[in-house]
Amino acid sequence: MTRICAGFVALAATALLAHLAAPCQGQEASQPDFPPLDKVVEGFEKVNSDINQTPSLYTIWVKKPEARILAGLPRNYESQKYFIAATPSGGSVFAGLQGPDYYVYWKPFDKRLALIVPNTAIRSSGDAESKSSVKRLFTDQVLLDTPILTNQPGSGPVIDLTAVLNELTAKMGGGRALLGAGGGPFNTRLASITKLKAFPQNIEVTIEAPGPNGSFASMSYSISLVPDNPAYTPRKADERLGYFTTEYDDYGLYKIDNSDTKVRYINRWHLEKADPSLKVSPPKQPIVFYIEHTTPIRYRRWVREGALMWNKAFEKVGFANAIEVYYQDAATGAHMEKDPEDVRYNFLRWLNNNVSTAIGPSRAHPLTGQILDADIVLTDGWIRAFFNQFEDQLPRMALEGMAPEAIDWLDAHPDWDPRVRLAPPSKRNQVLARIAQARANRLAHAAHGRDHDHDHLHLHELEALGLPADDNFAHLFRTAGRHRLCMAADCKAMNVALFKMHFELLQAMNDDSKEADDEDKDKENEKPKEKKDEPKSELETLIDGMPEPFIGPLLADLVAHEVGHTLGLRHNFKASSIYSFKEINSEKIKGKKPFTASVMDYNPIIISMDAFEKKPDAVQGDYAMIGIGPYDEWAIEYGYTLENDLKKVTDRVADSMLPFGTDQDVGGLDPSVQRYDFGKEPLEYADNQMRLAQFHRRHLIEKFVKDGQSWSKALKGYNMTLSMHSTALFTNLPWIGGAYVARDKKGDPNARPPITVVPADLQRKSLAFVIENAFQDSAFGLTPEILARLTDETQFGSGFGSSNEFTVHDRIIGIQASVLTRLLNPVTLRRIYDNEFRVPADQDALTLPELMETLTKAIWSECDKAPTEPTTARKPLISSLRRNLQREHLERMIDLSLPGSDRSAASKPISDLATAQLKAIKGRVEPLMAGEARAKVDPYSASHLDETLDRINKVLNAQVIYNANKVGGQPSAAPIILLGDDHR
Incomplete structure (x- = not known):
């Protein structure tokens, strides 16, 4: 066989050489002039x-x-x-x-x-x-x-x-x-x-x-x-901090201690001192940006301020005014001869397209990583944002931080998938088709060898964000530097929508307060006293209906984020973990220092409920970042210092003010690496957001919807509170089964272990928070008065036959089902199981039995004792929302108990524990369905519990049949599993 192949190759080579040597048919050997x-x-x-x-x-x-x-x-x-x-x-x-x-x-x-x-x-x-x-x-x-x-x-x-x-x-x-x-x-x-x-x-x-x-x-x-630049020295990348990289495989390397052939250079600009003798010198060639003339005048100074924030970091490494910013202006003609598409100029561009997008791409030399050109695109849509679409945002938040492995598993278990469960019933077939197509695209991508580490735009992330996971969409965000998809502007849109809702409610309450004061004066027949000129509140200076002290710094923060990308920096989603929420809202931080470690995080806005409720010593902190953070300065020092000894820089990796976790870490073990979380103590911020949502629900009908406005505004407002509510839930879920990850190397000063399991007490607190705020009917603030007013405007809606109803049961179970997915998917359960082994046996740890038992007790609590008085269909033993939740939990236990639901080493213990929970549920339900107790159970609850027992018995019987069909400890070729037609 080998000789045949070799002979074939030789014949083919001979034929090819003969073909190349011969002139083309009908053509002279010497070509005409x-x-x-x-x-x-x-x-x-x-x-x-x-x-x-x-x-x-x-x-x-x-x-x-x-x-x-x-x-x-x-x-x-x-x-x-x-x-x-x-x-x-x-x-x-x-x-x-x-x-x-x-x-x-x-x-x-x-x-x-x-x-x-x-x-x-x-x-x-x-x-x-x-x-x-x-x-x-x-x-x-x-x-x-x-x-x-x-x-x-x-x-x-x-x-x-x-x-x-x-x-x-x-x-x-x-x-x-x-x-x-x-x-x-x-x-x-x-x-x-x-x-x-x-x-x-x-x-x-x-x-x-x-x-x-x-x-x-x-x-x-x-x-x-692209000329060669002998003066530029490429700088090796270091995993302890985050830069975009230019990388290649060096097949000439033979290292005794490392077989890796990968060489990575950070992407950075070439900066040299104009006067090397000075400690701080202007650069020979500064990084110059022009603000495009399409940028609204009222926002230009904030755009400029955001870009110039970085000069503080450059000054610490010896460069004065490393970044310069100029206004392009159509009225005066200033810099109008410069084209944004011209690679010689770097622009901050403004697009009026009503889309919430901002991106900071750059082009780097493919041999060295030297950045040659950058253009930042800002759009106006995030500033216009008022209410995010529930259907778009909630599935994204539900999948936020899920591991790619878990998303793969969801493809085969659509009943668990938040993208399906949170979609309106009429659109679920479309969502299923989109998920199937996304999976096909992902598999094709991997089959062609394109799913490598150097391609930072993972199709998994597009799916998790609810965006089309295909190459056409990816082209919008894939650039020469292979920048990852940046959703910072989308995060800012959520912030603006939240603040606008809060600000509008405050204005309504202030107006009512003034009217009440005037009425009191009239009753007392007092003449109003002359008002003295008082300084305006910081919230009274408005731009486009929003206080400038809010929207200005928020825009500057966004610009600083995108400029950071053009300087070479990657996202840092661990940056928000350096201060507690209480510290952030204190005189120690407010106005004095940035409240997170980096502008490269998706930093939320701050609305302190303690300050709003005027609790003693409570402070409303800065709404947005007021400058770059300590991590940003550290990263710039690594990338742009002229010192040769970088060890002095990387030795600070264990500094608590310099945390780093980037896009690939989201969905991993470390729960502090998240996009929409905030603060060192996760429950502090989550509790604040839950209180904020509850406050708005209480005033939704009375204050938020004004006379003359459509009641559809109440639905938008409620959905906004549901978004806050869900974000608080989903950002707390990764702590359950989580572990802190450190990038310290052996020998680093104060080096930390690479993996440290999140303390069991914190995991339990997160679990208790989720149970209280996801599984109790009262958590959602739904009353008959609110439900009667949650409607939509159909005349100008999505089309003929648009429904104006709020599908309360589908909405709530969608959120609850998504929470169960995050808690009970095999990846989360496997992590809890592995963490048990990481923690010494004499120390406390959250275990799989504890998690499953806690959930069962919380979800089936109505079955703990028989009713003393008969219940009715109008006042049932188990409410309709709780029946849905129990049915959902039952389905999850059945799925997990079945053989083959997962192929990891933890699958058998998970299956056994799920079976034990089915038996525990059966033990709770059977006493209610027997004798005198059954007579007191209302028809809704009784039929629900009858079905529960029927389902459990079928599953347990099916497992007996399955085990009976095993041959030599293995299942036979055709094991029999009879679940009945009612299993989804």
């Missing part, structure tokens, strides 16, 4: 460089009526490397967001030029032999090829640049993901060139054409020279 240059460019207009007539990067000719561009390459083009960067610049809600870029070079093949992407992923720094082998095995990739039209005298070839750019657009899927124009190619017959500029280092082109749906869309291309 190219046509003269003047003939090729006839009818074209030459475009001169915009800078002092200096020759441009390429010689450019244009024929605008045909939307055609020719480019003449320089003589040394074969030795040059280029970036070709695409940016959608019009006709899309995401216009301005950096698109794909290509690091390329040109190579001639007879009468054609190939645009080639060099292999940067696998290299060798070893001996000559390894370098030769790597070069032979891991070759460059042809992106496209194009005919050479002619040669310039004394210079390089001439090509049709329009054809090249059109082919690049086609390779991006017709730009459909970037432009939202649907699948298929652009209509190039109706294309026009809207911008064409030539510079010594770059060429800027914008082409507008109708997309497949007929809407005009613009794509801007920047072709720029």
